Amino acid sequence: MESTLSAPIIFFASIFTNNILLANFLGMCSFLAISRELPSAVGLGIAVTFVMTCTTALNYIVYHYLLVPLDLVHFRFIVFIIVIAAFVQLVEMIIERFSPQLYVVLGVFLPLITVNCAILGVCLFMVIRKYNFLQSVAYGLGGGIGWLLAITALAGIREKIRKAPIPKALEGPGISLVIAGLMALSFMAFSGMIQIG
Amino acid sequence: MTQILVGLLSMSGLCAFLALLLEIAHAYFADYGECRIDINQGTKTLTVKGGGKLLGTLMDQGIFIPSACGGRGSCGLCKVKVLEGGGLILPTETPYMNAEELASGIRLSCQVRVRNDLKIQIPESFFLIKAFNTRVIGLKPLTHNIREVHLKLIDPPEIVFKPGQFIQFEVPEYEGCPEPVYRAYSIASAASLKTELKLTITYVERGLATTYIHKILQEGNEVRINGPYGEFYLRHSDRDMILIATGSGLAPLLSILYQMAEEGIDRKATLYFGVRSRRDLFYEEEIHRIAASLPRFTFVPVLSEPLPEDHWEGETGMVTDPIQRDLQDGSQTEAYLCGNPFMIDAAVKLLKAKGVTDDRIFFDKFS
Numbered sequence: 001m002e003s004t005l006s007a008p009i010i011f012f013a014s015i016f017t018n019n020i021l022l023a024n025f026l027g028m029c030s031f032l033a034i035s036r037e038l039p040s041a042v043g044l045g046i047a048v049t050f051v052m053t054c055t056t057a058l059n060y061i062v063y064h065y066l067l068v069p070l071d072l073v074h075f076r077f078i079v080f081i082i083v084i085a086a087f088v089q090l091v092e093m094i095i096e097r098f099s100p101q102l103y104v105v106l107g108v109f110l111p112l113i114t115v116n117c118a119i120l121g122v123c124l125f126m127v128i129r130k131y132n133f134l135q136s137v138a139y140g141l142g143g144g145i146g147w148l149l150a151i152t153a154l155a156g157i158r159e160k161i162r163k164a165p166i167p168k169a170l171e172g173p174g175i176s177l178v179i180a181g182l183m184a185l186s187f188m189a190f191s192g193m194i195q196i197g
Numbered sequence: 198m199t200q201i202l203v204g205l206l207s208m209s210g211l212c213a214f215l216a217l218l219l220e221i222a223h224a225y226f227a228d229y230g231e232c233r234i235d236i237n238q239g240t241k242t243l244t245v246k247g248g249g250k251l252l253g254t255l256m257d258q259g260i261f262i263p264s265a266c267g268g269r270g271s272c273g274l275c276k277v278k279v280l281e282g283g284g285l286i287l288p289t290e291t292p293y294m295n296a297e298e299l300a301s302g303i304r305l306s307c308q309v310r311v312r313n314d315l316k317i318q319i320p321e322s323f324f325l326i327k328a329f330n331t332r333v334i335g336l337k338p339l340t341h342n343i344r345e346v347h348l349k350l351i352d353p354p355e356i357v358f359k360p361g362q363f364i365q366f367e368v369p370e371y372e373g374c375p376e377p378v379y380r381a382y383s384i385a386s387a388a389s390l391k392t393e394l395k396l397t398i399t400y401v402e403r404g405l406a407t408t409y410i411h412k413i414l415q416e417g418n419e420v421r422i423n424g425p426y427g428e429f430y431l432r433h434s435d436r437d438m439i440l441i442a443t444g445s446g447l448a449p450l451l452s453i454l455y456q457m458a459e460e461g462i463d464r465k466a467t468l469y470f471g472v473r474s475r476r477d478l479f480y481e482e483e484i485h486r487i488a489a490s491l492p493r494f495t496f497v498p499v500l501s502e503p504l505p506e507d508h509w510e511g512e513t514g515m516v517t518d519p520i521q522r523d524l525q526d527g528s529q530t531e532a533y534l535c536g537n538p539f540m541i542d543a544a545v546k547l548l549k550a551k552g553v554t555d556d557r558i559f560f561d562k563f564s
Contacts (some may be wrong), residue, residue, distance in 0.1 A: 039288075040288055043288070066211070070203055070204075070207050071200065071203075072204050072207060075204065082211065082212060083215070086215040086218065090218070090219060090222050093222055093223065093226045093227055094222070094226055096226075096310065097226045097227070100284045100285055103285075103287075104285045104286075104288065109288075
């Protein structure tokens with residue numbers, strides 16, 4: 001059965017109530033690694049949003065017009081990753097060629113997100129939840145913006161606490177995980193509004 | 198059966214399609230045509246194929262920028278000054294730069310892509326860095342675990358280096374070492390002897406390079422090296438010198454002593470050479486021979502664990518012990534240290550406490 005939720009609802013839900021990072025805990029590695037400084041975090045977030053939206057659309061087409069007719073849906077994990085990797089490489093090449101400014105902001109992060117599990121996660125959820133094309137793109141875009149929101153918030157907090165007296169053993173990833181946990185708790189407040197998963 | 202075949206074919210088809218797409222895109226988008234690289238304001242101009250990273254492009258042209266990570270952007274060593282055409286500085290470079298470097302246009306050459314004509318500036322000494330084909334003309338044990346490797350340069354036939362610098366030794370593939378690895382070794386011979394090099398190499402249990410050098414390398418073998426590298430060399434001044442070495446860390450200091458003897462640099466100098474016991478001492482005769490032409494040079498071997506049969510009457514303990522006792526005021530002293538990192542950390546701490554200033558302590562850590 002197809003999902004009955006409208007695309008705008010899926011879009012907002014994937015930002016707030018079902019934030020891919022804070023509700024599903026996907027994409028944690030780059031979330032923790034690149035959140036030391038706000039500009040890099042925003043750059044990475046934008047890159048993730050862009051790639052997530054485009055690859056969801058691409059993978060929707062590949063899934064429904066190639067894998068389903070040929071009865072090869074069990075290959076979806078591999079196929080999705082291959083498509084994501086190829087797309088990322090192509091985009092990096094194009095950006096580097098035509099827009100050095102954009103390359104500085106976005107391009108260097110692209111190879112990092114080839115293996116970002118949040119992106120694969122969104123593609124797989126799209127299949128599990130039986131979204132149509134519009135819903136999938138809305139989910140991809142919303143998921144990306146949700147990820148951007150979460151990493152921007154974490155980077156902002158980490159910049160603020162840089163001079164705080166943190167116990168030695170908690171410095172770095174330790175305190176970041178605690179913060180991420182608290183952020184997830186606060187995002188749970190949204191969950192009463194709507195559920196998409 | 199059909200399903201397996203269909204699966205296989207469509208997967209291969211999809212991969213082939215994507216690969217083809219990327220190949221076409223690469224040929225079209227990553228082709229930057231011919232670019233000119235101007236080095237040191239016209240000292241050298243190269244015409245190269247654009248599209249590659251600056252580090253690799255220069256290396257293809259025979260100009261070696263020191264780099265320890267092989268261009269992955271993780272060591273931050275391959276810095277060059279890009280005057281024109283380098284584009285914007287990338288976030289992958291900024292962590293390795295201080296404010297002054299950022300302002301003066303220093304870039305990591307492994308991150309800068311050659312996409313148009315470039316003007317760059319590199320230290321003159323980088324022109325001296327080359328890859329050399331050499332032949333092993335002598336292998337001799339200096340101690341039970343240190344081997345002297347004597348190399349004769351074939352192509353190019355001469356090397357110009359500052360005594361104290363090191364070279365990178367290419368260890369080829371062999372059983373137990375699946376791909377070539379590079380290791381840095383200091384040059385132990387005199388810089389005036391341009392056609393030959395001597396390296397002193399300590400055997401490390403299961404070390405990829407040292408196992409090769411100690412167990413496999415034979416006289417007559419060809420060896421590839423590149424260099425010279427490093428900021429560890431004799432500074433010109435009249436200050437008193439303290440030289441401290443442990444084990445094969447003696448090599449660069451010996452090269453510096455050759456230079457002092459040959460150039461008649463008459464400075465008060467003391468070499469403290471720390472090893473475990475008598476059987477670990479080497480090059481003693483060589484040092485005494487050099488000492489004969491350096492009137493104000495003193496050699497102090499220090500044994501940390503002399504054996505009973507050594508009948509040792511010289512200094513014992515840590516190599517830093519006699520310095521602790523002898524050096525009163527270090528404010529006019531220059532220090533050159535080479536050897537294991539623990540000794541260096543301890544010695545730097547001691548020297549600073551004795552008043553030797555930071556900018557006069559030079560060291561080369563063997564790790």
